[in-house]
Amino acid sequence: MLKTAIGKSHAKIIFFGEHSVVYGQPAICLPISKIQTKVTITKTNAPQTIQSRYFDGKLIDMPNNETGIQLLIKTILTELHQENVSFNIKIQSEIPSERGMGSSAATAVALIRALFHFFEQPLSHSELLRLADVSEQYIHGNPSGLDAATVSAKAPIWFIRGRRLQTVPITKNAFLVIADTGILGQTGLAVQHVKSQLASSTSAETAIERLGENAKSARECLTTGNFKKLGTLMNNSQNLLAKLGVSHPTLDLFAQLAITNGALGAKLTGGGMGGCLIALTQDKKTAQQVADILIKNGAVNTWIEPLKSPDHKGAQ
Template structure:
């Protein structure tokens, strides 16, 4: 029976940007991620008699009718209910998200984080980080096959993080504010496929692929030093080199490469893809708000479907779209 006293509840999570280390992080190399608060997702849970009803821009209907690509969320919902000794019925989930799907911005992790938080709030239970990790990883396995955990951590932290698998996540302080421009190709990237592709390359040509992955790890460690000491110009050079390594791993594509070139020609200090690649988004590092506007205009003229300016600082992180 539905609990008549139960009230609506919600859970939120924000998007993320990977500054350095995507793909290499799967192989235990470090990565740096930044919270991207301008894009977020909210899960609203309400009492609803009968089977669980799901409402979103992707699918609306009963839980047992959700498409295969959303089965990770189904398993996540069931696991939360089982953990809390609650029946998988008598509630409705409404998902409101501004995060573009399949763009390497952490949409699947953010949705899962908001969903778990919302369910715990709905059932009036306290959620700890270990439980959140377990449930989000369950959902992420359906989205990415072998999730590194960086999306989960980046969508739950409010500061830049230095992430390495099986190690404590470190929040970072930066020596000088970062000015970033993010551009969306408008094309869905397939993180699962790109991760699988790198894995195949690793199996077929381990020596070369391992060298590239280890180089990405070295670049990430150097990037941390430059971030913490405010050496922005040097950081830009590392972004360029990282993109070259990602191209060599065949996870970029002509569209992303074009936007990287456009950004550089417009005065960016460095630019690279962000996330899984093969579509999705790229980011460019600039030295000022004025330069950001120039780069953003160039990317829009080059055909970017969406662009955002993002300033990252220790005290305040501001975002505009």
């Protein structure tokens, strides 16, 4: 056992396929490696403490809504036969929570990596995803597993629930603007809402299928570099997600503003009902223009991400 150990993870965005991925449709997701979560474990003889310092700078002593994390810690300690070891856990996250950027999955992944390192145990990628599902199930109810897969990935991934991950090759560069509305969107509630829509309307079923078809077409566009069509597919997905009831007036407004200011397409990302918008632009200058307009209209933060990142190394 080490005296101290660190585990890291990063943010994610869903490019195509949120919600439909829960029902077996494919999704395309991108790791955002510059926005990180770090977990530090330090051995102590005193009772265990957990402190979280999130992106807003607040220091929290184990908030109640994070019992998913407590359950995860208990599960790992039981599986590793280390129930009697005491340590302090410090969670430092730059990822805004409840904005569709994978904050809860990133905390889980960084924590699992830190604990396995602390106990000097090997950790396979499939083991990492299985354990992350413990807290994700607790927090989100019926997670597809895509959040944990993307916050632990080093390249854009093609994700189908229960199948092996694949890397999505991106041949030409373009840019994504990520804009945080500042409005909290709870993934669990949004997933529940879509479930009830599916129970009561056949058009919801069609929307789920179309979202899956858009993900398939988008994969081809990324391979061929057809960004104009990719933008159209984003707009179409945004309309379908709005019909499913998981958009928000601010997301709709941001999407409109992004398009009228030069974006090729725009849509919500993640669970929706708040959270973030993503907009695709051909070049960095237009991306900055779109980011500036969205900040002027109330976005609390923006990030500009190249589609073809030099950091991208492989599916895991």
